Every structure is written in C-alpha cells, then in structure tokens.
Amino acid sequence: MAKAIVVGGVAGGATAASQLRRLNPDIEIVIYERYDDISYGSCGMPYYIGGDIENRDSLMNMTPGKFMEKNIFVKTGHEVRSVNSEENTVTVFNKNSGKEFTDTYDWLILSPGGSPKQLEAVKDAEQAFSLHRLADLDHIMSYIEKNNVKESVLVGSGYIGLEVTENLTERGIHVTVLQHDERIYKNIEADMNGVLYEAMTEHGVTLKLNTEIDYVDGKQAVLSNGETINAELIITGVGIQPNTGFLNGSGVALHNGQIPINKNCQTNISNIYALGDATITHYQHMPAMLMQAALAWPAHRLAHIIANQISGDKTITHEGFLGTNIVKFFDYHIATLGLSEKEAADVPHFVVDQKQKNKSGYMKDAAPIHVRVYVSVETGIILRAAVVGTAGVDKRIDVLSAHTRLGGTVYDLINIEVGYAPPFSSPKDVINMVGYKAIEKAQKL
Amino acid sequence: MAKAIVVGGVAGGATAASQLRRLNPDIEIVIYERYDDISYGSCGMPYYIGGDIENRDSLMNMTPGKFMEKNIFVKTGHEVRSVNSEENTVTVFNKNSGKEFTDTYDWLILSPGGSPKQLEAVKDAEQAFSLHRLADLDHIMSYIEKNNVKESVLVGSGYIGLEVTENLTERGIHVTVLQHDERIYKNIEADMNGVLYEAMTEHGVTLKLNTEIDYVDGKQAVLSNGETINAELIITGVGIQPNTGFLNGSGVALHNGQIPINKNCQTNISNIYALGDATITHYQHMPAMLMQAALAWPAHRLAHIIANQISGDKTITHEGFLGTNIVKFFDYHIATLGLSEKEAADVPHFVVDQKQKNKSGYMKDAAPIHVRVYVSVETGIILRAAVVGTAGVDKRIDVLSAHTRLGGTVYDLINIEVGYAPPFSSPKDVINMVGYKAIEKAQKL
Known part of the structure; x- marks a missing residue:
C-alpha cells in the first residue's frame, strides 16, 4: 500500500493528513510528532490565559484516537531525526522506548514548525517559559495558579508578546514588557504604533525599552539598566527558528534554514512536500520576492494543496501569499x-x-x-x-x-x-x- | 461661460456639483433643489431619532453658504418642472416668488431622487409621517417631543422601516410594525430572516403580519384585522417612486419611470447625465441585467464619474453595480x-x-x-x-x-x-x- 509520512502533527501536518485521507481512502498515512500533543490551535493559547477561551480542550481539534478512526496513525513522542531522500526513508527516534527505527514513504510531508529562540539569561530560571506548545500553556497556567503570580515579565513584543501581555493583564497579573531596542512590534510602522504605547499606559502595563534581563535572582530579574524587578513569571517571545536540523544531509534544499517550496508545494525533491512555519515561499503579488508565511492561514491553505497534489489533482497549486495578518492588543x-x-x-x-x-x-x-x-x-x-x-x-x-x-x-x-x-x-x-x-x-x- | 445645471441638491446632486467644481474651476454651476435642505446624509436620519447621532446638524455636509464659497449657486425652493433637451433649457418654478423662469445649460445633471409612496389610509392623519427628507426628521422629532409619544406604528419593513423601528425603540417608544403580507424585509431570504423576528421579540417590538391600517381615528388606528391600536405616531416606509414626472416630453428616455444611464452616466441625450435613486443601470457582474441602485454608495460613485466626464476625462466610466448593501437591526x-x-x-x-x-x-x-x-x-x-x-x-x-x-x-x-x-x-x-x-x-x- 502506498504510504505518506507526515513529520509534525500540529496545525499544518494534522490538517494535511486529514485532508489527504478525505481525498484518498486507500493510502497509509502516518504522523510522527516528537512531542505529546497534536492538532491544537496554538493561536488560541494566549486567550486561554486571559479567559476568552473557557475550555482548554476546545483548543484541541483532534486526538490520536479520532485520527485512528480515520485510519491515520499518529505516533506522538516520535522524533524524525533524519531523511534519506534517495531511499525514501526516515529515521525515527521513539522517545518512549529510546529506540530508533527506519520507516519508508512514498510521499513525505514536512511540517516540522519552529522552536522559540531561547534566552541565555533565563534558561535556568524555573519561572521562565515560552508559549509555543500546548504543554507550555499547561505549565504556565499551573505555575500561575500554584504560585499565585501577580507580577510577570514579558520579554519581546512580537504578536505573541502582545497577545500574552493583554491576556495576563486581563487575568489580573501585572506585566512588565522588556524590549531590547527602542521599538516595539516592528511589524507595524514606527509612526503608526503609538496605539500600542497608549494601550499599555491605559491598562497599567509597564514598558521598558532598550532593556534586557541580565540574570534572574530567585523571583527577581536584574535588568541591563541596573534595575531589579519582580519577576514571579517570565515569558519570552523573542522569535522562532525553523526545526530543520534533521534535514541536514537529506538532499532537501534549505534557504537560511527554511524549506523553499514550489507551486506544487514540493521541495526540491518531488515526493517531499512541505508546509507550515519552517517553509519559505514567494509573495503572491510580487512573485520574484521570497516570503516566509509563518502564519496559520497559509499552513491550512498549503495542507489542502498538498493533499490534492498527492491525490493526483495537479491543477490545485500554490500561488504564493500576501502575508495578511492581524493582531489585537487590548x-x-x-x-x-x-x-x-x-x-x-x-x-x-x-x-x-x-x-x-x-x-x-x-x-x-x-x-x-x-x-x-x-x-x-x-x-x-x-x-x-x-x-x-x-x-x-x-x-x-x-x-x-x-x-x-x-x-x-x-x-x-x-x-x-x-x-x-x-x-x-x-x-x-x-x-x-x-x-x-x-x-x-x-x-x- | 459654460454652465452645468444640477437638478436635486441632496447627496448625489450636491456631491456631483462639488466634484465638478474641484475638477473645473471655470464653469458656472447651479443647483436647483425644490425643498429647503441640501446635501444632508439621509441615511443617518434614523440614528438621530435613537440618539446614536447626537448633533442633528452633523447630518448636513454642506450649506448653501459653503457652496457659495466654492462658487456653486444653490437655489433651494426651486423646482425644475420641465426640460427641453433640444433647446438645452429647463423651466424652473421659484416657490418663494411663485414665478417660473427658464434657464439654459451646457450640461444637465439629473439627481431628482424619489418620493415616498403615500398611504391613502393615513394621508389626513396629523401624526403620520414618512422619513425621507431632513424636514421629515425635524417634524417627527418635534411631534414626538410635543406629544410625549410612547406608542408608535411603523408601516412597512424595508431597511428604513427596520432602522426606524430600532431607533424608536432605543428612544423608549413602543413600536407596532404592520406588514401588509406575511414576510418582512424581502431583501433577505425568507429562511434567513428569523433573526429579525427574534430581535423584535427580544426588544418588545410588536409585529402584525398580513395587516394594514384601514383608517385612523384620532390617536388610534383601526386595522384590517379589526383591531384598534394606539397610534400616537405613524411612520410609513412602503417604498419610493422616482421623481421623474418632470421629464415627460423632455426627450430623456425613461424605463418604468426610471432614468437609464450608459457607461458615461449619460442618459440617451449626450449632455444630460443622471445619478441617484431615480436612475437605473446594470449589474457589474451580469452586465446584461438591469439593476436599480437606489443606495448612497452608487450615488457617490456616479457623482465622481459625471464630474470627470464633464471635465473631459472620458476614461473614468461606470462599470455597473453589485448592489452591495447592509442593514443593522438591533x-x-x-x-x-x-x-x-x-x-x-x-x-x-x-x-x-x-x-x-x-x-x-x-x-x-x-x-x-x-x-x-x-x-x-x-x-x-x-x-x-x-x-x-x-x-x-x-x-x-x-x-x-x-x-x-x-x-x-x-x-x-x-x-x-x-x-x-x-x-x-x-x-x-x-x-x-x-x-x-x-x-x-x-x-x-
């Protein structure tokens, strides 16, 4: 039986697997996910902190059991460590058994996503988290509850930083935002971002520009400006790096660590497809220019295209993205x-x-x-x-x-x-x- | 000096005159408006009743004095009674002096709008109004205040009927909506309009289907179903008919009383243009099909096109309309x-x-x-x-x-x-x- 292997079971990979099954009842489909949770709405996580989402499990679209009903095999705790594109095999490490094995594919769908960049200054602090996986959310929530957190530090001001700042505030936790340089949320023009500062002052958020954490001392953070502030909880949101190390030596071409795809969503190897935060593509309206669409809408769109491509409908192709995005901040x-x-x-x-x-x-x-x-x-x-x-x-x-x-x-x-x-x-x-x-x-x- | 005459000074005509002046400082521009008010936002009128608009004068975009500053002559109380397209003249009745005179144009812009259809059963009732002109709004508001109106009857359920019903309710006035047949707001599908009924019950609006007013008896209305209800205020919203009677014999072609226009916004006569509620055009996406765009957005768009056409830029043309529309009801x-x-x-x-x-x-x-x-x-x-x-x-x-x-x-x-x-x-x-x-x-x- 022909077989598709999906690397990564969060939004992109899980959606691709579901759509592929819908179009194609006859092939074998296996998802390898290195962590425990699959198919969850990571974009919703900040809103669970603030209470706009009341039920944590509503973030989960699918469970391995539900996938099994669709005859899709989900292997969590399984990390794909290498790809051999000549042999059409992957090497998989089973975290539970500690054993490595080889699996064979006809089509490989790469949806490895990214990992939050780590801050050296907070790496040993027990109160420091990033918010990337569902497990992170659970850790943060239980930490907040156990320690009755009232003071937090948010490092970074990307869209996750803004959303988490708003939602911690909604929860009654004071937030100090640290920005290493003098401009927050650089996705918007410097002369249009005044509303962000306004919202921070309106809602009692403390902002410190040109400031980083030097080191953490117990429940306090010592800052690069010499100040010491309460830091019962530290959340870092300082960017994402693509999880593409396992592709070294695979023959899959990378561009600055990201996976370029063509209009069929193929990598340079015709039976290896890619989607999600680790891919790089081109602007729809300026096709000569590369763009990175580390956003949920593009991941869902590519999932549909890959499923159709693999199922034989080559007319459904990828046209590039505009990168349309929006963030709410208060x-x-x-x-x-x-x-x-x-x-x-x-x-x-x-x-x-x-x-x-x-x-x-x-x-x-x-x-x-x-x-x-x-x-x-x-x-x-x-x-x-x-x-x-x-x-x-x-x-x-x-x-x-x-x-x-x-x-x-x-x-x-x-x-x-x-x-x-x-x-x-x-x-x-x-x-x-x-x-x-x-x-x-x-x-x- | 070349001269443009505009017939009708509400949204369409006033906007066309302003835009024409902006493009063309050198021609003479005269607006004849048969009533007293010009250039007001009639779409906003229901919201003044309910209080969403706090300042009545904010409904007025321009005054005759402000038009004068732009060298546009506004003649209110002047009714254009006939057009002679061979002689390029209009006959104008000055309501103030009671005299009629003739004026000559190089370009004629027709924006006569429509008039609310009258209900025979309420025509002699002092508490019966339609809401079409700014003067209607003023009469309704002063009537409500003087009589401390608490009970009203709204005849019809078009978008004006819905908006007025909501806004009277917001003002604390109970509304009974009478619909002559068994379906309200026919612009939306019968199986999608349930929310309208729901909103009426939620907000205490009384709805009577298949019911009309037979006659008015003092502050009461006797209905076709035999009931007698309190009717301290009656507002009718039962449709609009185009004000095109004055074009009889003018040589300007009509279609069911409406004025067809081509892509240059011309009528069948090349120096006579038309816009607004009295015109008929075609669907943008189905160009073979006629459509009537008695809406504010199309009127503003046509005003811009006419101004450019008259000013010599023939490349700016009219593509038809989709008739995109929206109404809020609670x-x-x-x-x-x-x-x-x-x-x-x-x-x-x-x-x-x-x-x-x-x-x-x-x-x-x-x-x-x-x-x-x-x-x-x-x-x-x-x-x-x-x-x-x-x-x-x-x-x-x-x-x-x-x-x-x-x-x-x-x-x-x-x-x-x-x-x-x-x-x-x-x-x-x-x-x-x-x-x-x-x-x-x-x-x-």
Whole structure:
C-alpha cells in the first residue's frame, strides 16, 4: 500500500493528513510528532490565559484516537531525526522506548514548525517559559495558579508578546514588557504604533525599552539598566527558528534554514512536500520576492494543496501569499499585508495615508481608522498595506487582501462597492478614499 | 461661460456639483433643489431619532453658504418642472416668488431622487409621517417631543422601516410594525430572516403580519384585522417612486419611470447625465441585467464619474453595480449583494450555504454567521450573496463584493487570504469554507 509520512502533527501536518485521507481512502498515512500533543490551535493559547477561551480542550481539534478512526496513525513522542531522500526513508527516534527505527514513504510531508529562540539569561530560571506548545500553556497556567503570580515579565513584543501581555493583564497579573531596542512590534510602522504605547499606559502595563534581563535572582530579574524587578513569571517571545536540523544531509534544499517550496508545494525533491512555519515561499503579488508565511492561514491553505497534489489533482497549486495578518492588543487592532517596510523600500513606490472614521462620522461611536498603502509606481499594485484602529481593521485588511490578490490596483479601490449603512462605513469608505487619494497623488508624480 | 445645471441638491446632486467644481474651476454651476435642505446624509436620519447621532446638524455636509464659497449657486425652493433637451433649457418654478423662469445649460445633471409612496389610509392623519427628507426628521422629532409619544406604528419593513423601528425603540417608544403580507424585509431570504423576528421579540417590538391600517381615528388606528391600536405616531416606509414626472416630453428616455444611464452616466441625450435613486443601470457582474441602485454608495460613485466626464476625462466610466448593501437591526446585521432572489432564479445556478462562527470557535464570544451564495453554473461567478449574523457580516459582504467585482469565482474564495487571529476569523474563514464547499458541490453537479 502506498504510504505518506507526515513529520509534525500540529496545525499544518494534522490538517494535511486529514485532508489527504478525505481525498484518498486507500493510502497509509502516518504522523510522527516528537512531542505529546497534536492538532491544537496554538493561536488560541494566549486567550486561554486571559479567559476568552473557557475550555482548554476546545483548543484541541483532534486526538490520536479520532485520527485512528480515520485510519491515520499518529505516533506522538516520535522524533524524525533524519531523511534519506534517495531511499525514501526516515529515521525515527521513539522517545518512549529510546529506540530508533527506519520507516519508508512514498510521499513525505514536512511540517516540522519552529522552536522559540531561547534566552541565555533565563534558561535556568524555573519561572521562565515560552508559549509555543500546548504543554507550555499547561505549565504556565499551573505555575500561575500554584504560585499565585501577580507580577510577570514579558520579554519581546512580537504578536505573541502582545497577545500574552493583554491576556495576563486581563487575568489580573501585572506585566512588565522588556524590549531590547527602542521599538516595539516592528511589524507595524514606527509612526503608526503609538496605539500600542497608549494601550499599555491605559491598562497599567509597564514598558521598558532598550532593556534586557541580565540574570534572574530567585523571583527577581536584574535588568541591563541596573534595575531589579519582580519577576514571579517570565515569558519570552523573542522569535522562532525553523526545526530543520534533521534535514541536514537529506538532499532537501534549505534557504537560511527554511524549506523553499514550489507551486506544487514540493521541495526540491518531488515526493517531499512541505508546509507550515519552517517553509519559505514567494509573495503572491510580487512573485520574484521570497516570503516566509509563518502564519496559520497559509499552513491550512498549503495542507489542502498538498493533499490534492498527492491525490493526483495537479491543477490545485500554490500561488504564493500576501502575508495578511492581524493582531489585537487590548482595544486596538493592527493589520498588515504584503512586503515588509524594508522590502518595500527596494521597490519604487509612493505612499498614500488616509485617516478617517470607521463608520459614518456623525455616529457617536465612530472611531478613527488609519490606512497606509505603499504603491508600486510601475504597476499601481499595493506592495504593502498597514491598517490601525479599534474597529473595522480586519474588514479593511481583508478587502485589500482580496482586491490585491486578484491584481486590483490602488487606483481601482475607488470602485470597491462596500456595504454602506451608517453603523458600518461611509459612502466613500476609507478604502475608497485611499484610491481617490492615490489617483491624485499619481497625477502629480 | 459654460454652465452645468444640477437638478436635486441632496447627496448625489450636491456631491456631483462639488466634484465638478474641484475638477473645473471655470464653469458656472447651479443647483436647483425644490425643498429647503441640501446635501444632508439621509441615511443617518434614523440614528438621530435613537440618539446614536447626537448633533442633528452633523447630518448636513454642506450649506448653501459653503457652496457659495466654492462658487456653486444653490437655489433651494426651486423646482425644475420641465426640460427641453433640444433647446438645452429647463423651466424652473421659484416657490418663494411663485414665478417660473427658464434657464439654459451646457450640461444637465439629473439627481431628482424619489418620493415616498403615500398611504391613502393615513394621508389626513396629523401624526403620520414618512422619513425621507431632513424636514421629515425635524417634524417627527418635534411631534414626538410635543406629544410625549410612547406608542408608535411603523408601516412597512424595508431597511428604513427596520432602522426606524430600532431607533424608536432605543428612544423608549413602543413600536407596532404592520406588514401588509406575511414576510418582512424581502431583501433577505425568507429562511434567513428569523433573526429579525427574534430581535423584535427580544426588544418588545410588536409585529402584525398580513395587516394594514384601514383608517385612523384620532390617536388610534383601526386595522384590517379589526383591531384598534394606539397610534400616537405613524411612520410609513412602503417604498419610493422616482421623481421623474418632470421629464415627460423632455426627450430623456425613461424605463418604468426610471432614468437609464450608459457607461458615461449619460442618459440617451449626450449632455444630460443622471445619478441617484431615480436612475437605473446594470449589474457589474451580469452586465446584461438591469439593476436599480437606489443606495448612497452608487450615488457617490456616479457623482465622481459625471464630474470627470464633464471635465473631459472620458476614461473614468461606470462599470455597473453589485448592489452591495447592509442593514443593522438591533444586534443583527443583514447584508446582500448581486441579483435579487427572483432574478437569480432565472440564471442556472447552485446554492452554497455555510454556517460557521465569525471568529475562532473556541473564543467565548464567537457568534454564528450564515453565508449563502448563488453560483452561476456556467461561470462560477457569485450571482447573489446573503450574509446574516451579529458581527463580521459587513466584512464578509465587502470581501465578497471586492472579489466578485474583479471576476473572482466562488471556487477561488478558498484563496482569499484573510487576516487571521482568534478574535477576528478562523484559519479557514467562513468565506474560504464557502469556496471549499462550492468545489465539492460543483464536482457532484
């Protein structure tokens, strides 16, 4: 019987296995996951801390038992340690038995994900955690409860850092955010991130810029600025590195440690596919430019494509991603899509800024929304968009995403026919106004 | 000096005049408006009743004085009574002086709007109003205050009927809604409108189906079912008829009393343009089918096109409309786009229904959202979409609108890259799921 092996059983791998089974009842499917938990919604974990998610088990989409019902074999505690792409085999270490064995595949699906980068200064502190796996969440929650934590330190300000800061605060735990340099959440423009600072002051979060932990002393952290602060709980969110070490010598090509994929979601080896946080692909709207889509939406999309490819429908292919993303931080919503600011700087462009209310301005709860787009001078395509506000941000980034994906230019935004009623938008919505302004700006170029 | 005359000074006409002046400083522009108020946001009027709009004057975008500063002459109380398209003249009745005069144009912009249909049974009742003009709003508000109104009757259940019902209720006035047949708000599917009934019961609104007012007796209304109810205030919202009687004999072609326009927004006469509620055009995604876009977004869009056309930029043209629309009724949001149900029935199609949460299902405030699309069997284009829920409805209809407008098929919805984080969506958002389901359904056709 033909056999597919999936390396990694979190969102990407588990979804790929499920979809493959749905399309193809006849092949053998095995998932090797090196840790204990599979198929959980890692994006939800911060919200369990704060209480927006009431049931921890609702984070789990599937269990090994449910997979078994679908005739998918899930082996947790099994680490794939090497791949031999000439022999079509993997070497697997069974953590429970301590034994290594070899398994054979017809198709190999790589979804190894990433691991949080470790901070040397906190590596021996029992109160230091990252929030990456479901087990991390369980450890953090039980640590908080056992120690009745009231003071925490959050190192880093990426989207996980922001989400965890909000949710610890919601739980009644004071958070001190440490940022090693002078700018937080670099995914958004420096002159648009003021709302983050505002939200921190509103909600009693303490922020220390240009500050790191030098060392931990019991329940206290000694900082690089000389201060000593309470640190009953330390959570680090300082980035992810792809788990691709096991591919050394496999013949699978890597690019800066990440796995490049083609439009069929194949690696350089035709029966080895990859998806998830360890992959690298290209921008949908700028196909010559590499992009890393370490996000849940792309992982789910690639899972579907891989399942179809393996099942023989080669017409379903991967078109690249825009990298559309959004984060909530207290009352504020921050979203971007497309190139990074740095990447956009290398493409001749002009910028259009529009600040407007998210609904008809005469409504008393109308709130400001700020949209910025970076427009290719050559094509009029939106290279990058950034949206900040307290409501309606997700709508505007999704509309920009749908429009840009189909090749719509910034000028054509004037024609997007929004559903208008005073509680929702304006007869010239902020998205339309970006288009009108872009037309004026382009005429003056 | 070349001269443009605008007939009608509410949203469409006023916007066209402003945009024309912006593009063209050198022509003469005159607006004739038969009533007293110009350039107001009529869509906001219901929300002033309920208090979501605190300042009545915020509904007014512009005053005659502000237009004068832009060198636009506004003549209120001036009714255009006839058009002579061979002589390029209009006959205007000055209500203040009681005199009629003739004016000459190079371009004529028709934005006459519509008038609410009158109900014979209430026409002599002093407490009966429609809500169409700003003066209507003022009369209603002063009537409510003077008479300390606590009981009202709303005849009809179009979007204005719903909005006024909500806002009277918010003001503490009990509303009895009378619907002449057995189905309310026919813009949404009969099997998706249950939320409207639910909202009425939740908020103490009384609904009487298959019921009309037979006659009004003092502060009471005698109904067709024999009941007599308190009717301190009666508001009718039973449809609009286009104000195009003045075009009889003008040479301007009408279609069922509405003014057809071409891609340049011209009527059949090349120097006569039209926009607003009295016009009829075609669907953007089904160009062979007529559609009436009596909505604010299309009026603003056409104003921009007409201004450019008259100013000499013939490249900015009208592509038709999708008719994207949304209404709020208490906690519920109801949106549609595209053909009516009846129109869709004439095009070979299949239906895809998807009910899902508006955000990650494990979030405790995740709420159901229901999306239905009618898909052309031939092209895969979404002929019609309907979305109902309590949050995120506006986002989904706008994304469907942007996607459909650029020719995206239902199958391609799987590729719309939404901004995902648990508070906003799912890694397979409801929009994506509609695409996945459509693919499966099409394979079985």
